[in-house]
Amino acid sequence: MSRIETGSKKEQATSLKDRFCRTVDELTNKNLDIIDDIKTKDIKELEKYLNEIETEKMSLSGLAMITEDFINKSSDAHFREEFSIILKRLDNELCKSVSIFPSVHDLNFERNHVTKDFIEEIFGKVTARAKKNETKPTYPHLPLPELGILSVHKAEKLSEFVLENDILDIVPAENDNAWILTDTVISMFSCKGISETKSDISNTLPNTTRIVRKSANEIWLWIGDSIFKKKQTNYEKSFNVPFEKALFCCAVRNGNVYVYNVKDNKFYELSEKYGVQNKFESKDFMIMMRSRKDTHFMHMAYNMTHNVYKVKHVVMKQSKNLNFVISVCKDVVLFTDKNFKVLNTFKKSGAEFKAIATDNYGNVLLADSENGFVYMLSENGVFQQNLLSENESIFNTTDMIVDECGHLWLVGSSRKIQVFSYQ
Numbered sequence: 001m002s003r004i005e006t007g008s009k010k011e012q013a014t015s016l017k018d019r020f021c022r023t024v025d026e027l028t029n030k031n032l033d034i035i036d037d038i039k040t041k042d043i044k045e046l047e048k049y050l051n052e053i054e055t056e057k058m059s060l061s062g063l064a065m066i067t068e069d070f071i072n073k074s075s076d077a078h079f080r081e082e083f084s085i086i087l088k089r090l091d092n093e094l095c096k097s098v099s100i101f102p103s104v105h106d107l108n109f110e111r112n113h114v115t116k117d118f119i120e121e122i123f124g125k126v127t128a129r130a131k132k133n134e135t136k137p138t139y140p141h142l143p144l145p146e147l148g149i150l151s152v153h154k155a156e157k158l159s160e161f162v163l164e165n166d167i168l169d170i171v172p173a174e175n176d177n178a179w180i181l182t183d184t185v186i187s188m189f190s191c192k193g194i195s196e197t198k199s200d201i202s203n204t205l206p207n208t209t210r211i212v213r214k215s216a217n218e219i220w221l222w223i224g225d226s227i228f229k230k231k232q233t234n235y236e237k238s239f240n241v242p243f244e245k246a247l248f249c250c251a252v253r254n255g256n257v258y259v260y261n262v263k264d265n266k267f268y269e270l271s272e273k274y275g276v277q278n279k280f281e282s283k284d285f286m287i288m289m290r291s292r293k294d295t296h297f298m299h300m301a302y303n304m305t306h307n308v309y310k311v312k313h314v315v316m317k318q319s320k321n322l323n324f325v326i327s328v329c330k331d332v333v334l335f336t337d338k339n340f341k342v343l344n345t346f347k348k349s350g351a352e353f354k355a356i357a358t359d360n361y362g363n364v365l366l367a368d369s370e371n372g373f374v375y376m377l378s379e380n381g382v383f384q385q386n387l388l389s390e391n392e393s394i395f396n397t398t399d400m401i402v403d404e405c406g407h408l409w410l411v412g413s414s415r416k417i418q419v420f421s422y423q
Contacts, residue, residue, distance in 0.1 A: 073384055168181045320362040363379070
């Protein structure tokens with residue numbers, strides 16, 4: 001073979017080698033790009049699937065916690081009413097399929113003919129196809145076990161006694177004692193019905209209607225539109241309310257008192273030294289009153305001239321979170337913030353809420369005098385349980401307090417007082 005032919009073959013071989021290498025590099029880079037692209041897509045699908053699984057896990061955990069909390073805090077009757085709804089919701093959540101396992105790709109190679117195609121056939125071409133198998137995990141149907149719901153609080157009667165005169169008002173005194181106002185005297189009674197202190201007011205303050213509790217040891221008296229403060233052995237006028245026909249609502253923890261002005265439908269905060277401190281119109285309050293369609297209004301009259309309801313009596317207490325619980329209607333109790341914006345309502349058809357009490361644990365107690373029940377709610381107005389019923393001979397409760405020892409005092413219209421322990 002001549003040198004020329006050898007050189008030509010060598011150049012041909014070198015050229016073929018270069019062409020082959022370039023082709024291999026080109027195909028390698030192409031296939032690597034394809035593999036990277038497929039890998040990126042599969043990773044995104046897997047991450048999306050894992051996120052969906054985590055979301056389902058959190059949803060089931062939340063549902064379990066909400067259901068457990070509802071079961072722990074609901075009364076027997078309320079739980080039976082809502083049982084079918086809870087069961088249906090759990091069935092829907094537990095029996096639904098999770099998202100289908102995402103389609104990922106298998107890698108394969110295809111081969112073809114000559115030159116570039118031939119090299120590509122030898123080297124291989126990356127192809128991808130989706131898996132056909134799908135995983136659809138489901139949760140088995142698990143029947144709910146029968147649950148025995150026990151009340152968190154169980155009331156036990158400590159004492160019962162009857163006074164000689166009609167009871168106008170009652171407020172907590174020190175320890176397990178209470179101040180009780182009748183039409184002739186104001187007395188301090190122990191929870192066992194023993195009279196500790198007595199003050200005759202029939203001659204000096206004959207028109208007293210309410211007790212203004214400043215503290216366990218200091219009480220003022222509400223007469224007409226004025227508040228009288230005790231100095232030594234007598235009561236002297238402390239200050240006048242700056243408008244007529246004011247309705248006393250309650251004394252609050254900062255020492256001030258709240259009254260309701262029936263003329264402008266506003267709540268007023270008063271202090272002994274400075275008089276009116278704040279006044280609140282509570283638009284939500286009056287809108288709610290006007291929106292009621294039934295005729296069962298308690299202590300309310302309708303003024304056709306001004307198109308408003310005139311409140312004739314207010315039952316109001318300050319809760320532990322410094323908000324207010326108010327009753328003026330037959331079957332509705334309002335939960336408001338300190339500015340009298342309505343946050344929640346509690347309605348019981350056919351009820352008549354004449355008395356409200358609060359305790360140091362944040363509980364709100366409502367006395368339904370019409371049906372003989374005492375309900376326990378949270379300070380935000382969420383129902384907790386029936387604390388007392390007519391089975392405990394609870395009839396026509398007109399007033400109610402919780403003393404410093406946590407005893408519940410109920411005042412009945414027949415001058416009877418019942419004291420219960422429930423904590």
